[in-house]
Amino acid sequence: xxxxxxxxxxxxVLISGSGSNLQSFIxxxxxxxxxGKIMAVISNRPGVKGLDRAxxxxxPNIVVDHRAFESxxxxxxxxxxxxxxxxxxxxxxxxxxxxxxxxFVNQFVGKLINIHPSLLPSYPGLNTHQRAIEAGDSVAGAxxxxxxPELDGGPAIxxxxxxxxxxxxxxxxxxxxxxxxxxxxxxxxxxYCQGRIIMDKGIVFHDSVEVEKSGLLFSSESEH
Ligand code: GRF
Numbered sequence: 001x002x003x004x005x006x007x008x009x010x011x012x013v014l015i016s017g018s019g020s021n022l023q024s025f026i027x028x029x030x031x032x033x034x035x036g037k038i039m040a041v042i043s044n045r046p047g048v049k050g051l052d053r054a055x056x057x058x059x060p061n062i063v064v065d066h067r068a069f070e071s072x073x074x075x076x077x078x079x080x081x082x083x084x085x086x087x088x089x090x091x092x093x094x095x096x097x098x099x100x101x102x103x104f105v106n107q108f109v110g111k112l113i114n115i116h117p118s119l120l121p122s123y124p125g126l127n128t129h130q131r132a133i134e135a136g137d138s139v140a141g142a143x144x145x146x147x148x149p150e151l152d153g154g155p156a157i158x159x160x161x162x163x164x165x166x167x168x169x170x171x172x173x174x175x176x177x178x179x180x181x182x183x184x185x186x187x188x189x190x191x192y193c194q195g196r197i198i199m200d201k202g203i204v205f206h207d208s209v210e211v212e213k214s215g216l217l218f219s220s221e222s223e224h
Contacts, residue, residue: 009036009089009193014079014096015043019050020178021094021115021185026057028186035193039086042079044098066098076104083108090192093147094185102149110199112147113192115185117177119143119159119214124152129170129177140164140173142181143215144188146199155204156215157197158222160184184218 011029013022022041028034041054044066054061062082069075075098083091093114105112118128120143132140141161148154160180164173191197196207204211216222 006035010039010086011036011090011092011189012039012083012086012088013041013054013092013094015041015048015050015094016045016097017048017050017095019048019053019094021181022050023053024182024186025092025094025189026053026059028189030057034186034190036090036189039088040082042082044075044079044096050095072099072101073103076101080104080107090189092185092189099151100147105147105149109148110146111192113157113188114145114147114152114154115181116143116145116152117174117181119161120145120152120156121214127170129173133164133168133170133173137164140177142177142184144184145215146204148202155199155202155211156213157188157191157204157206157211158184158218159215160218180218184222187218187223 013025015022025034025038029036029038038059040060040062041050042062042064043051044064046063046065051061064079064082066075089111091108091112118132119141123131129140139161141159143156143159145156146154160183162176162180188197198205206216
């Protein structure tokens, strides 16, 4: 489990659903474009497609059903214990539809990342594509960011933009954004595994250069 002389980074992926972003990580790790190994996939919902994707890739897949816990704190504490058992280097939220407590986030801050389907800080929360269409925006996109206790408010690392067409439904726009998500999320993970991205005191550095608040903008050049 090494790349060159370096050990592969240990990655945990948290999901709640289809897991298409998870699949992009599975593929990238298999191809070697992410120097990481997915140690486990954890879902808060049983029976979701992402669990099948993990099983098909022989990755341990674990269900921690939030409905079995009395409180958000108890769920998060149990989740953290499972995650800590893998001593991960990176924890990836990939369509994980649970608000995490400050206690959870603070213990993993700096190695916990999320992808959000909007150009943050625009449209945190849900229904991002519909909101962008209704606002008459001409551009939408996705943002990979470090997670901090503020919901969808952590410092951005990388954004990808797509046009909004006048004919777009939210479903069509979501599909266009998702294609970009599958490019930028593994790319950020690779930067992280290579030590090229860090967050220090709430500021992101890429190759030791401070990243502006909205994150870097993805282009084909970003992949180098
Ligand atoms: C993606 O749009 C992601 O940005 C959002 O949830 C969705 C997850 O999709 N956080 P998938 O489960 O990875 O297919």
